[in-house]
Amino acid sequence: MYYLKSLLVLVFTLLLLLHVHPSRATTRKLTELVQQQPLVLKYHNGALLKGNYTLNIIWYGRFTPSQRSILLDFLESLNSHDPLKAASPSVQSWWRTTEKYKRGQTNLVLGRQVLDENYSLGKLLKSPHLTALAAKAAGAVKNENSVNVVLTAREVAVEGFCMSRCGTHGWKAGRTGRFAHVWVGNSESQCPGQCAWPFHQPIYGPQTAPLVAPNGDVGVDGMVINLATLLAGTVTNPFNDGYFQGPATAPLEAVTACTGVFGQGAYPGYPGKVLVDGGTGGSYNAHGVHGRKYLLPAMWDPQKLGCETLV
DSSP states (O other): OHHHHHHHHHHHHHHHHHTOOGGGGGGTTGGGGSOOOOOOOEEOSOOOOOEEEEEEEEEESOOOHHHHHHHHHHHHHTTOOOTTTOOSSBHHHHHGGGGGSSSOOEEEEEEEEEEETTOTTOSEEOHHHHHHHHHHHHTTSOGGGEEEEEEEOTTOEETTBTTTBSEEEEEEEETTEEEEEEEEEOOTTTOHHHHSTTSSOOSSSOOOOOOBOTTSOHHHHHHHHHHHHHHHHHHHSTTSSSEEBSOTTSOBOTTGGGTTOOSBTOBTTBOOBOEEOTTTOBEESEEOGGGOEEOOOOEEETTTTEEEOOO
16 A cells, blocks of 8 residues: 555656656556557548538527527538638638548538427436437438537536537437437536636646637537537547547547647647637637637647647
8 A cells, every 4th residue: 555655656757757647647648658659540441431420409407599500500510611701721621631531521510400498308318318309400401411409508417418428429229320420518617627627627637727718608619618528529430430530439539549649749738829819819720601710729630640639
């Protein structure tokens, strides 16, 4: 027991010296003390989502029109081909990295939207509730051609939210085929230091000043980061046999393999060098439609075999 305590003291002393976020220590700085294996996401020969897919959305809980607009503009920006609507670097150029995964475009087009402002399943949801809501979002739409997205408002608690996850993606077999689904929650009042970083000070590690959210909403701008992460994971590893590294039950995927990286020079606790809006002070690295600006995480590039940032 004494040896174990001494070892723990040594580890946390190293963390303090290296200024490392404890939850990332074993996968980041401490492993750099020995030679790391190269980051390569292996293709496991499964189906990827290529072609045209409909994004069906269920808004669970109360979102303001402004909050819905921020998220919808982001989703529209993924496939915006109008250069007058989005400057460079753009959300679309970020999304096009997914085309390098076994070649081929994935176009996500907004489809059905359902408002559930009366909390039909209550304010405490478990994983089966999320799957049921995803099916409700699709309605009568052919499941196999859709990605069904559940977005939960700030007052909705979800099993595992903040403790081990900020959102999830998965799939389920339905009567009209298997469908992919995504859930992302608004963490503003529950755990912004975990799920809305770098727009809020982190729970652990160096307490540096947070970045200013580009759209003025810490919770929703944090949702954009998590939604981007999960959509990239969905199209490149939709059924747990696509691109990933590590065990299928806890895989490193297209964006989670690059966690915490937003710009050049990033390291644990520092998102990297990003752009700053001269008027609002908001930090961003991608332009979207309707003059929007977003901060998007780095994505692993299967051709360059590394995490690529927009700036």
